[in-house]
Amino acid sequence: MFRTLVSLKLRTAILSLMTLLSLYTPLLSAQEKTKFDPALAPFIVEVDKRPLRSRTNMRTVLPGKTVNIKIKQDKAGEFSVSSGMQNLKLSAGGHVSWTAPVKPGYYPIRIVRNKDKAQVDLQVFVLRPANQVVKGKLNGYQIGSYPKALKGLESYQPPKGFIEVTPELEKVLVSPHFKLGQFLCKQQGGYPKYLLLNPALLEKLEMLLNAVNDKGVRADSFVVMSGYRTPYYNKAIGNVTNSRHIYGGAADIFIDVNPVNDYMDDINRDGAANIKDAEYLYAIADKLASHNKHSELMGGVGLYDKNSAHGPFVHVDVRGTPARWGHK
Incomplete structure (x- = not known):
């Protein structure tokens, strides 16, 4: 009788555990x-x-x-x-x-x-040639005016042309894990829209995404909170004149996979989604600083905390020289 009772309790416990596991299994993405x-x-x-x-x-x-x-x-x-x-x-x-x-x-x-x-x-x-920009507009889309090249550097020269983007082209993969539309300027305006996107930035983001997954953080892309910015939009939001964003060589990114809520995930697994997760991503990006023979991938890494408009994120760019800010 005693053995039967123990056996029943054991089977009940096993069934309860199996039921619990079955409830969590669908949550695995x-x-x-x-x-x-x-x-x-x-x-x-x-x-x-x-x-x-x-x-x-x-x-x-x-x-x-x-x-x-x-x-x-x-x-x-x-x-x-x-x-x-x-x-x-x-x-x-x-x-x-x-x-x-x-x-x-x-x-x-x-x-x-x-x-x-x-x-x-x-x-x-x-590209749509830049000489077709008239009074700061290209086919009605606000571009604004590019500043003189910072210190005469080649990487800060005004662009010679722009990618013309239609709704269909937003879905085109420009690298294995990023679509063209992820890098569009956030400003208002109809189609066609116009965009700059440096292929070196895509290569750097792919390398960073691979490094993140190697750390056990499963993500198939980053959320690009801000990619290209027209000089018009960049000025409107009060950003620095020579921002790397206006040259298509910068992205503000975070990881938003589980849950998908437009906020940085708890990627360091400490039980809270906050600036420490952005610091974790920053540290991985910082280690990509030495690109050996890939000098075109050298650039900046910046750390930003949440505010009333957004959660924490990391800035990555390919300016050609190393730069770091925001991290203590």
Whole structure:
């Protein structure tokens, strides 16, 4: 009798535990069940002598200019390259040149390794030339005026053109884990909208996202609280004149996965979502400061606490020189 009673109690406890676990199982997101994929390029491709690190990459070009692509270790017939419905001619040495059309817009190029169908995508945006800005506006969209280059630095020169964005193009992946629309200026205005986006910023964000996942923080992207800012908008919010945001080389980011509530997650797992989580993200970004042969990824990292308008976040940019602020 005693053994039967113990057995019943044990089975009841096990059933209760199984019921409890079943209640929590649906709370596991798909992100937690799958491993993060950094989506690195499966073969070596250079565009204008710069390597493509990922399976999905972005470049911009002015109308009529040429994009030069080189596939390393190419053998005749090993790869094929296409843009839309057009097959591009690939030389025996793995070279192909693509000349941008006059019409600004989105012109994707796909490079496929024929034997296994592995591919690298190059999202090319032909720019709307900056000389079409009239009285601070481009097709009715407020751009404002760019300041003189800070200390004459090349990275602070006014842009030569802008990406023209339609509602459909907002959804285009410009790197494996980021869409074009994530970097749009927050100012009011209809379509088309205009944008600057430095490919080096995307590469740095991808590296940071990979590092975050390596730390056990499961996220498939960052929330880009602020990406590109037109000089018009940048002035309206009272930011510094030469902000890296107006050159498309900066992003204010945080992680918002569980729960999705437009606020930084508890990524350091101390039971509270606050500035300490932004400090945790800041520390990971700070360790990416030394890029060795990737000088184009050098830049700033800033820490910001919550206020009445937003939660804590981290600023990341690719200004070309190291800069740090906000961290004690």
